Amino acid sequence: MAKHLDIEKIRNDFPILKRRIHKQTLAYLDNAATTQKPQAVIDAVSDFYSNHYANVHRSVSTLAMEATEAFESARKNVAAFVNARPEEVIFTRNTTESINLAAYAWGNAHVRAGDAIVITEMDHHSNLVPWQQLALRKKAELHYISVENGELDGDFEFPENTKLFAFPHASNVLSTLNDVRSWAKKAKIEAPNATVLVDGAAGAPHFQLDLAKSGADFCAFSGHKMLAPMGSGVLWGKKTILDAMPPFLYGGSMISKVEQHQSTWADVPAKFEAGTPNVADAVGLSAAINYLKKTGLAKIHAHELALARQAQEELEAIPGVTTYGPPSNAKNRTGIVSFNVAGVHAHDVGSILDSDAVAIRSGHHCAQVLMGRLQVAATARASFYLYNTEDEVERLVAGVKKVKKIFGS
Amino acid sequence: MTNAMYREQILEHYKHPLNQGTLEKPDARHHDLNPLCGDEIEVFLKIENKKEKNGKGKRDESGKTKPNDAGNAIIADIKFTSQGCAISTAAASLLTESVKGKTLDEVKALTRDDVFALLGVPVSAARVKCALLSLKAIKSAAYAYLGEKLDEKRD
16 A cells, blocks of 8 residues: 555654654554644644734735635635535534534524424434434424445435435444435435535545535535644535525624614625634645645545555454444445444443554444444444554554453453 | 553453342432443432431331431442443442442542542543442432432532
């Protein structure tokens, strides 16, 4: 795989990978929770604060113009990366805020009693709770597409009264990759009034999105899972839909004209960006996208797929280890491997791995409905990204063997 | 170091916890969970009035202790069911065993350090909540029995 990516060079770009934890080099295998930041992103944020900082869209000063230019350039860069129009890109804090924006502004205006909302058992809480609560507010039906053998049930039939279908591009637990275009198409054929939202949190860091051709109406993703700073998130929506949507948050920046007893709204995307935005982290997101483009998403995906396959096969070879999700050689997957060791709680697996400076996630992964479906309380999860190595996979596997030894299982 | 947490005693209590199970008609029970990790515990308490020096118990008709001296009532038996890691299960095993025969006032006075002392291993910061889940559940049950509410900041 080194023939695809120069891992040594990439690792040098990430200062934190030199961190020592318990006197050992950090093996960071928790990329599905959040990713580390390359120096280029840290520098971009620092440069904005050091050299171009002012409030945006307001003053006529040179600095304010530079700040506005940096913010709007970031928007253009994000839009180009996911094949969307800049005015369709709304900056938020994260995926959760993006989905709440859609659930409140679009959902409150469009979903009525008796309508159906369709989500999936694969969704993490950020794409589940906002819709569950919208359904409760509106007395709408809430339907789940079930998960069978790690995949969404392809035989699911959308109720004709489906108003909203929200689903994940990729599972943050199972690594399953869903075909956005075919699911969006299926939903709209079976339920012509359905609006489709894709939760891109676990997909955007790994795959080239083509939102204009995706068949979806909304897509939400977080910057922090794709090398960008925490606090940078995106809601993409089709312009016609955004234009017709009422605002979510009211206040400065989102208005056109304010009178004593009434106001009119700015055009999109400003209509949905009330108050001073998080400009520096949008600039950081733009730098992260440049880094991903330079490195090549397809190469990154091939690399993480190879590592996940190696990890899954070696873990499955250990007696008592169960993995969840698609088979190791599946192509429609991301670089996530979820597993459990018989008789050992995932937390204990996580703690023992941490003692060897191997950082994974253990718990319910903000996906308690899916945990219920898998009939487990928690799983351990290793998730790989562009800077991970075969050696780190070996440290993971050795750590799991150590878990078995300590627990005598 | 993390691995110091996994001493033989902890693993033994994890694999073979004391007081695991339920009590029929408990005098107090409490279900608690750690939302960060999904660990769950439910405790069941059998509470009896402390015997007077002459050896006679003081109970009302229902067999329950009168509220005014309820703080002196003792935990006659305790069971728990849980779904959790080695640290939380071992803590529940050790703590349930140690509160048997204690008065509710003594249970109310238990602190996190008492649990750490029972465990006898260094508990890493990330696992403190696991270690203390059973303490919170047992104290909540005791407080509820007394008609009081656990103040997490204070307790």
